[in-house]
Amino acid sequence: MYKFEKLAQSIRQMIEEGIWKAHDKLPSLREQSELSGYSLMTVLNAYQELEAQGWLYAKDKSGYYIAERAELEISQKEAPPAQEKIQINSVVFNYLKDTQAPDIVPLGSAFPNPELLFNSKFMQLLSQHAKRKNSYLNHPNMPPGNLELRQIIAGRYQLQGISCHSDDIVITSGALDSLNLSLQALTQPGDFILLQETVFYGAWQAAERLGLNVITLPDHPESGFDLKAFEKALKQYPIKVCWLMLNAQNPIGYTVSAEIKEKIAQLLAKYHVHLIEDDVYQELNFGKEKPVSVKYFDQQHLVLHCGSFSKTLGMGARVGWVFAGPYSNAIQHVQLMSTLTVSPLLQNALVDFVAHHHYEKHLRSLRRALDQNKKRFYQELKARLPTDCKIHYYPTGYFLWVELPTDMDSQQLYTNLLAQDISIAPSLLFRPKHQAQNFIRLNCSFDWNDKLAAAVDQIVQQIETHKKA
Amino acid sequence: MYKFEKLAQSIRQMIEEGIWKAHDKLPSLREQSELSGYSLMTVLNAYQELEAQGWLYAKDKSGYYIAERAELEISQKEAPPAQEKIQINSVVFNYLKDTQAPDIVPLGSAFPNPELLFNSKFMQLLSQHAKRKNSYLNHPNMPPGNLELRQIIAGRYQLQGISCHSDDIVITSGALDSLNLSLQALTQPGDFILLQETVFYGAWQAAERLGLNVITLPDHPESGFDLKAFEKALKQYPIKVCWLMLNAQNPIGYTVSAEIKEKIAQLLAKYHVHLIEDDVYQELNFGKEKPVSVKYFDQQHLVLHCGSFSKTLGMGARVGWVFAGPYSNAIQHVQLMSTLTVSPLLQNALVDFVAHHHYEKHLRSLRRALDQNKKRFYQELKARLPTDCKIHYYPTGYFLWVELPTDMDSQQLYTNLLAQDISIAPSLLFRPKHQAQNFIRLNCSFDWNDKLAAAVDQIVQQIETHKKA
Numbered sequence: 001m002y003k004f005e006k007l008a009q010s011i012r013q014m015i016e017e018g019i020w021k022a023h024d025k026l027p028s029l030r031e032q033s034e035l036s037g038y039s040l041m042t043v044l045n046a047y048q049e050l051e052a053q054g055w056l057y058a059k060d061k062s063g064y065y066i067a068e069r070a071e072l073e074i075s076q077k078e079a080p081p082a083q084e085k086i087q088i089n090s091v092v093f094n095y096l097k098d099t100q101a102p103d104i105v106p107l108g109s110a111f112p113n114p115e116l117l118f119n120s121k122f123m124q125l126l127s128q129h130a131k132r133k134n135s136y137l138n139h140p141n142m143p144p145g146n147l148e149l150r151q152i153i154a155g156r157y158q159l160q161g162i163s164c165h166s167d168d169i170v171i172t173s174g175a176l177d178s179l180n181l182s183l184q185a186l187t188q189p190g191d192f193i194l195l196q197e198t199v200f201y202g203a204w205q206a207a208e209r210l211g212l213n214v215i216t217l218p219d220h221p222e223s224g225f226d227l228k229a230f231e232k233a234l235k236q237y238p239i240k241v242c243w244l245m246l247n248a249q250n251p252i253g254y255t256v257s258a259e260i261k262e263k264i265a266q267l268l269a270k271y272h273v274h275l276i277e278d279d280v281y282q283e284l285n286f287g288k289e290k291p292v293s294v295k296y297f298d299q300q301h302l303v304l305h306c307g308s309f310s311k312t313l314g315m316g317a318r319v320g321w322v323f324a325g326p327y328s329n330a331i332q333h334v335q336l337m338s339t340l341t342v343s344p345l346l347q348n349a350l351v352d353f354v355a356h357h358h359y360e361k362h363l364r365s366l367r368r369a370l371d372q373n374k375k376r377f378y379q380e381l382k383a384r385l386p387t388d389c390k391i392h393y394y395p396t397g398y399f400l401w402v403e404l405p406t407d408m409d410s411q412q413l414y415t416n417l418l419a420q421d422i423s424i425a426p427s428l429l430f431r432p433k434h435q436a437q438n439f440i441r442l443n444c445s446f447d448w449n450d451k452l453a454a455a456v457d458q459i460v461q462q463i464e465t466h467k468k469a
Numbered sequence: 470m471y472k473f474e475k476l477a478q479s480i481r482q483m484i485e486e487g488i489w490k491a492h493d494k495l496p497s498l499r500e501q502s503e504l505s506g507y508s509l510m511t512v513l514n515a516y517q518e519l520e521a522q523g524w525l526y527a528k529d530k531s532g533y534y535i536a537e538r539a540e541l542e543i544s545q546k547e548a549p550p551a552q553e554k555i556q557i558n559s560v561v562f563n564y565l566k567d568t569q570a571p572d573i574v575p576l577g578s579a580f581p582n583p584e585l586l587f588n589s590k591f592m593q594l595l596s597q598h599a600k601r602k603n604s605y606l607n608h609p610n611m612p613p614g615n616l617e618l619r620q621i622i623a624g625r626y627q628l629q630g631i632s633c634h635s636d637d638i639v640i641t642s643g644a645l646d647s648l649n650l651s652l653q654a655l656t657q658p659g660d661f662i663l664l665q666e667t668v669f670y671g672a673w674q675a676a677e678r679l680g681l682n683v684i685t686l687p688d689h690p691e692s693g694f695d696l697k698a699f700e701k702a703l704k705q706y707p708i709k710v711c712w713l714m715l716n717a718q719n720p721i722g723y724t725v726s727a728e729i730k731e732k733i734a735q736l737l738a739k740y741h742v743h744l745i746e747d748d749v750y751q752e753l754n755f756g757k758e759k760p761v762s763v764k765y766f767d768q769q770h771l772v773l774h775c776g777s778f779s780k781t782l783g784m785g786a787r788v789g790w791v792f793a794g795p796y797s798n799a800i801q802h803v804q805l806m807s808t809l810t811v812s813p814l815l816q817n818a819l820v821d822f823v824a825h826h827h828y829e830k831h832l833r834s835l836r837r838a839l840d841q842n843k844k845r846f847y848q849e850l851k852a853r854l855p856t857d858c859k860i861h862y863y864p865t866g867y868f869l870w871v872e873l874p875t876d877m878d879s880q881q882l883y884t885n886l887l888a889q890d891i892s893i894a895p896s897l898l899f900r901p902k903h904q905a906q907n908f909i910r911l912n913c914s915f916d917w918n919d920k921l922a923a924a925v926d927q928i929v930q931q932i933e934t935h936k937k938a
Contacts, residue, residue: 102608131592139570
């Protein structure tokens with residue numbers, strides 16, 4: 001911890017203990033320096049840090065004062081924790097590396113069972129387009145991307161009752177690219193963003209990479225989304241952008257109700273905050289109706305809605321999009337200096353594939369297979385797991401979120417299983433700042449077989465061993 | 470300009486005028502604040518800014534002193550200009566957008582004539598691989614990329630006498646990705662980097678995006694590279710990374726001699742500074758021997774050498790690589806949270822294409838065609854241009870760098886020609902901070918025809934009109 005952080009911490013404590021109240025004037029820099037023995041620079045750094053965190057405000061030439069927000073924070077101890085800089089990269093890097101081995105049981109994999117994503121028609125179309133010269137030309141495929149593909153995507157939004165024009169869409173190199181480009185287009189280093197407490201690690205990584213301050217929203221035990229805490233956070237912090245996943249949420253799996261989504265849209269409008277809506281699993285619902293998005297309720301163009309073909313057709317079709325609306329140009333700006341163009345070949349093949357209803361057919365069989373595999377996996381898992389473990393089952397996506405005995409460290413379990421060529425995804429990947437790390441995410445998109453059964457038995461055995469210890 | 474920048478400027482002036490000398494103590498923050506009427510915070514910001522720029526140094530609790538470097542700078546007025554924050558994005562964005570129209574005469578294009586890049590064998594291989602399931606699988610293709618492709622690339626380095634192992638190579642999504650990933654892996658916001666004064670705009674954009682301070686190295690009128698100014702810059706500034714293009718330099722076209730490259734490697738070692746070597750045109754030489762790279766002389770693993778297939782096979786083969794050596798992991802870290810994997814289909818097809826010598830054959834015919842087109846274009850251009858224009862011709866690459874009459878603004882010429890559906894690349898794109906903007910880059914990779922002749926005539930006419938005005 002740097003000197004200034006130590007000083008900032010002790011000042012924060014004094015505010016928390018009620019020694020300083022809202023609008024109290026803090027000692028001047030010089031006074032504080034003489035008082036504390038810290039250098040002027042250290043004092044100023046501490047004050048500025050506290051100001052950035054919303055504890056203080058500065059009046060020019062007059063000095064620093066305690067902010068109202070600080071008092072609010074104390075009176076509401078259940079408020080989201082203050083922002084923290086996250087260092088998640090190495091954890092994720094090791095996880096992605098460890099679980100790459102070809103012969104590992106892929107319960108920790110982030111990707112759906114590739115066998116279900118192969119589509120012979122798509123492969124055939126790609127093969128045909130590979131022979132055509134226009135699959136190698138830049139012009140019609142430069143940002144914002146192939147016009148026909150954008151028209152098709154816009155048409156799919158319209159079918160869901162969302163007004164959308166091809167100019168609203170920017171084609172990207174996949175879901176992660178969509179999310180990263182959106183966040184970069186909307187933020188400056190030092191800005192505050194809001195993330196769900198337990199969320200796709202790519203969000204933590206993007207925040208770290210772009211130098212953003214993260215406010216976390218606690219998971220709601222029933223609905224998944226805590227509206228009250230959400231409004232409180234928007235009120236308390238200068239949040240510029242929210243990054244939320246609300247359909248088949250990764251890693252937990254819940255889908256937030258339409259009512260809550262409508263209220264989220266209203267709150268975004270009230271506080272004029274942008275939303276990056278990660279909706280990459282929108283097609284992986286197993287019910288009769290596709291769940292709506294916050295975008296559906298977005299009257300004021302505050303929502304950048306991100307989707308992708310890579311979760312349904314695999315990494316061989318790594319093409320995504322952002323429904324960017326008025327932010328199309330801003331996103332293309334970032335795109336043209338980073339990921340640049342998206343494969344013309346893939347874009348052309350996707351136009352053919354989606355326009356001719358092959359995609360809908362593919363989605364139907366994919367949903368059916370995922371639904372079956374998930375149910376089977378759930379039953380097998382439930383039959384084996386000790387009763388003090390809880391499986392969070394939702395009829396969407398291909399993950400199961402499993403709660404282990406409270407004193408069990410899933411990171412340790414991860415390491416133990418890896419030695420036996422079994423991968424799982426430990427909760428530290430998704431909630432790096434959370435106390436409770438007794439959760440794991442299991443990929444249940446694979447056809448049940450003896451190898452999976454043996455892997456689950458291993459997990460159970462590890463839990464039993466832990467309980468005896 | 471912020472208040473603190475104004476104050477910093479006036480302090481800098483006093484140093485430059487010799488009022489303050491090396492190791493002089495500056496007024497304390499409080500004294501300076503009372504002296505100047507600026508707030509303490511403004512004064513501290515100004516001092517910190519000057520410290521970051523190397524004009525001052527701080528002693529804990531004692532205060533700020535004039536740095537030796539500052540005096541050095543004054544005594545050597547011909548030194549490179551101090552760092553400046555660059556705002557190049559909008560200029561580049563408009564250029565890329567303006568010149569995308571399909572029916573424009575593409576003299577401004579950054580890409581080689583696509584007709585020369587099409588390769589029916591590569592298209593056939595892609596088509597074949599598109600039907601194979603393993604072109605859709607992640608595992609063997611995740612960062613650092615397909616092992617066979619890395620072995621092939623390492624083998625090509627070995628043939629050039631450069632020791633290289635497949636583990637040294639990271640496969641990327643093309644040249645821009647290689648360069649951006651390397652820069653991001655090696656720098657933190659606020660770091661100093663060195664760029665050539667006239668250089669690929671992607672370097673300026675990357676510097677802006679990553680919040681880096683840019684020191685520019687003046688172009689050398691004969692050799693292209695000014696070794697003396699280079700060493701001076703390394704001595705004077707806390708440069709962490711150089712980003713240089715030395716073969717078929719974009720946009721000027723020169724290739725720096727092996728002798729100079731060897732000295733660059735020695736200076737990098739002496740000052741322990743990293744080099745990102747942009748060598749995407751390494752295959753586009755028309756002489757008997759491929760020019761060497763600084764990497765060839767790099768004993769201490771300070772050079773990250775970046776290459777790509779997209780400049781020789783087109784955007785349909787947007788696969789690049791970094792010879793990253795010990796920085797392979799650092800680059801994969803950034804990659805796994807941004808551009809992620811590279812198309813397995815493309816990687817598999819490239820393995821087949823390069824391993825079976827189709828690539829060498831393709832390169833031979835590509836070089837021949839580019840050489841012919843460049844010579845023809847040069848002759849036609851020379852016959853038409855007024856004698857006070859100078860064409861910089863080099864037997865590499867596919868660009869001609871043209872010097873217009875000194876009082877002519879190439880940005881204005883660009884706008885005028887665009888109205889006639891002719892694109893050129895004005896010098897502002899490549900040297901945003903330079904006084905002289907009477908240069909244009911012309912793409913001479915196209916087969917000479919009447920349309921090109923008419924476009925060149927238009928350029929000539931614009932120059933004549935300007936001279937009469």
